[in-house]
Amino acid sequence: MPDTHLELLDSLSQRLGNQQVIRDSVAMEGYLVEERKLYRGTAMAVVRPGSTEDVAFVVRECAKAGVAIVPQGGNTGLVGGGVPRSGIVLSLERLDRIREVDPFNATITVEAGCILKAVQDEAEKADCLFPLSLASEGSCRIGGNIATNAGGVNVLRYGNTRDLVLGLEVVLADGRIWNGLKGLRKDNMGYDLKNLFIGSEGTLGIVTAAVLKLFPHPKARTVAFVGCASPHAALDLFERLRQRTGDQLTAFEFMPRFALQVVLRHAAGAVRPLAGEHEAYALIELSSPDPGIDLRERLERVLGEALEAGIVEDAVLAASEAQGDALWTLRESLAHVQRLEGGSIKHDVAVPVSRVADFIVTATQACEEAMPGVRVCAFGHFGDGNIHFNLSQPVSMEKAAFLRQWERFNRIVHDIVDGMNGSISAEHGIGLIKRDELARYKDPVALDLMRTLKRTLDPHNILNPGKVLAPEADLPSDLPSSS
Ligand SMILES: Cc1cc2nc3c(=O)[nH]c(=O)nc-3n(C[C@H](O)[C@H](O)[C@H](O)COP(=O)(O)OP(=O)(O)OC[C@H]3O[C@@H](n4cnc5c(N)ncnc54)[C@H](O)[C@@H]3O)c2cc1C
Incomplete structure (x- = not known):
């Protein structure tokens, strides 16, 4: 390690304490690989500041030494965005204070390292709802949610993370702290800077705190x-429900026949929800803050009419909270059990809601034609037009041979998405895995603006370099090696 790097680590240890500058390779392991193990990272240290001022100090010292910084929250990202390729990992996990809950302003002010579940729990104590909800909520952190503009299962009713953020505190690439922690519903004082940092995946600044919106708790x-x-x-059913139930429609999740088969085969305790098999399934939730409202009766009525109209083939309504949770488990366990069917090639895409059924049918047909025997598992947030278009390998194929087809399937699926004016990244971000695809599908003027912003906010390219945008002289070469 060059002397300048040793001096940097010594200076960080002096300010933060030795135990907050981890250099031991075994202790660093959990920060160098993400859950899917698509990439293995390398870093000179993991640094864990405990305050915004300490984050600013670390950034200033790294800027002086020209050392790259990869911000990290819970490391649950799925696109390689938090995996370091050099420099340091800056973990936000010690910035985990709830700074303020203001039920009258319906806001909560939290530090970036708060685990999402802890933010939800704190809101609940004030009889409020913080609606962001993902299967990784027990380990992802709010700074990571903001940096990836995370989606999840409640977007239909409450919007994605961008819609839930009112203000941000950010450490910039030169170590200055921007305090934009305003809890305002209206603020037209110039450009909306917070939206630059939301979804920027650690490439423009380091989020250290946020003011988030709260909602009435559903009763x-x-x-x-x-x-x-x-x-x-x-899709017909979704449209009917939206017309008839408006804001009460909180979730409309989709699973094809194959997805339910996978869950019933592998998820412990999963019980078949309907007697027969169907081509398409929807998990529907209505909710309301009014405890007196009979949502069950309302949903029953709409489903009954849809049954008569031949839109619905069969349906079950949960008779209790526990049954409702069990139905949700069928949907949520899919993310964990699909891997038990062998290699999986994944696409996280969005199309206009009006095209979502066309997309599923067209892309399924195209993939099945391209590789007979491939098993399409197109599931997800149907009501947001966001489908996780995953492909499980043909039963008899070798896993590695299947995964070598990743780029070929990207082209098939992403071309269809692009043709429908959709997005090749709906909620998981770009990171490393979709960097080449972004360059291919993003409007060239938009890409140019993105590069201009990156150069302006991070002129020495120290913040998460090489993520989202390829370094200008560096042609991308990172491809996933396993699933
Ligand atoms: C089982 C499972 C289910 C999931 N379901 C969903 C889902 O439904 N919807 C969804 O959107 N995602 C989902 N994800 C993906 C992931 O949980 C989200 O992307 C989450 O928002 C990442 O948060 P994190 O704290 O783990 O971020 P990390 O993985 O630590 O980081 C993600 C990116 O953000 C940057 N970053 C992290 N913290 C900061 C910060 N404070 N300032 C600046 N940049 C930062 C990192 O550099 C990296 O580029 C799922 C993941 C798993 C494992």
């Missing part, structure tokens, strides 16, 4: 699991 909820003959029938 009534009803859940149904519905079988339909096709994705188009599911």
